[in-house]
Amino acid sequence: MSIADRGTEAMMSNYPPRPLTIVRGEGCWLWDDAGTRYLDLVAGIAVVTLGHGHPEPIAALAAQSAVLDHVSNLYWTEPAIALAERLHGLSGFEQAFFCNSGAEANEAAIKLARRHGTETGGADKHELVCLEGAFHGRTLGALQATWAQPKKIPFEPLPAGFRHVSRNDIEALRAAVGPQTAGVLIEPIQGEGGVHVIDEAFLQEARTLCDQHNALLLFDEVQTGIGRTGAWFAFQRTGVRPDAVVLAKGLASGMPIGALLSKRLATGFQPGDHGTTFGGSPPIAAAALATIGVVERDDLIGNATRIGDYLATALGALAGVADVRGAGLLIAVELASGDAAGAAAALREQGVIVNAVSETALRLCPPLVITQEQAELAVAALDVVLAARG
Numbered sequence: 001m002s003i004a005d006r007g008t009e010a011m012m013s014n015y016p017p018r019p020l021t022i023v024r025g026e027g028c029w030l031w032d033d034a035g036t037r038y039l040d041l042v043a044g045i046a047v048v049t050l051g052h053g054h055p056e057p058i059a060a061l062a063a064q065s066a067v068l069d070h071v072s073n074l075y076w077t078e079p080a081i082a083l084a085e086r087l088h089g090l091s092g093f094e095q096a097f098f099c100n101s102g103a104e105a106n107e108a109a110i111k112l113a114r115r116h117g118t119e120t121g122g123a124d125k126h127e128l129v130c131l132e133g134a135f136h137g138r139t140l141g142a143l144q145a146t147w148a149q150p151k152k153i154p155f156e157p158l159p160a161g162f163r164h165v166s167r168n169d170i171e172a173l174r175a176a177v178g179p180q181t182a183g184v185l186i187e188p189i190q191g192e193g194g195v196h197v198i199d200e201a202f203l204q205e206a207r208t209l210c211d212q213h214n215a216l217l218l219f220d221e222v223q224t225g226i227g228r229t230g231a232w233f234a235f236q237r238t239g240v241r242p243d244a245v246v247l248a249k250g251l252a253s254g255m256p257i258g259a260l261l262s263k264r265l266a267t268g269f270q271p272g273d274h275g276t277t278f279g280g281s282p283p284i285a286a287a288a289l290a291t292i293g294v295v296e297r298d299d300l301i302g303n304a305t306r307i308g309d310y311l312a313t314a315l316g317a318l319a320g321v322a323d324v325r326g327a328g329l330l331i332a333v334e335l336a337s338g339d340a341a342g343a344a345a346a347l348r349e350q351g352v353i354v355n356a357v358s359e360t361a362l363r364l365c366p367p368l369v370i371t372q373e374q375a376e377l378a379v380a381a382l383d384v385v386l387a388a389r390g
């Protein structure tokens, strides 16, 4: 029985069919179970910041595990505190909560906004304003904050108190935010929704409205955080500073982690308000610290900018590409012919892995260690694919 057949038998069928069985990874390369090599421009969906199998987070994880593995949040452990301090230094925030995934970090952000809202404005101040096209995760609160309406129907009723407005529609935002608003939750660049950059004027208006109504401005940087867009955090590319930021994917280069960073709030979480068994586990915190260290030392943020700029220009010049969106190494390539899934399958045949982020667009979010040579290979492969597909 193949691994794929065993998976089909043994695993729940919550994921669409998987085109490959991957058995090994190194840097930006992956190998399938037939020994075929692929250039990986998915990076575990913007997760393996340092590429596959980078020795430094692995060594940090192993060394920390040997000293102290897991004791829970009943006790202090130093690595999580060091990680919080490191992230505050990079972001300017002051307090951290660690968990295990992006959805879980968004749940924490939603609860923080409601805690602040109801404490300062009473029980009615609990609404979250979110954007059409948003993706915040699959747990019930994060799913309700997400836009994809059909994905919600089988799981209703979902939590009440969420509104959605069109991205970049300032008038709609003004109409939605009021005294009842606890928080406004925005991805500064919508990832799963198709890599749409939110206008700075819209973000600025969200800031102004949150200040006016004493609501928290929450940025979901699960996909954009830790250097991917050419800054440690995408908000640093704008003139807008949120009250809290949500992180996950790239933070520990492949180890599961989520984080909520916020300014110091008198109305923040109180003991017993929130928690999770594995959050801030010493080995994972050590891996995250090592990841951040490599991103800084090897100037991977500069690399994300340089290679991202090259890719945007080179891909935009290909026949068959209608538009290129994004920032740094979070890029959507809008195909003139549509059929992004078909193009992704054809690229796979060329030895390059990307995913179709919408019916008409491919997403490229490679490891931040991608080289110029690898980027050129990706462009050449897409050129071949688009030429063959007319």
Ligand SMILES: Cc1ncc(COP(=O)(O)O)c(C=O)c1O
Pocket (backbone or CB within 6 Å): 045, 100, 101, 102, 103, 104, 106, 135, 136, 137, 138, 187, 191, 192, 220, 221, 222, 223, 248, 249
């Ligand atoms: C912006 C954003 N928020 C939240 C999530 C959910 O993260 P996770 O899958 O780790 O729960 C994702 C995942 O793609 C994401 O892109």
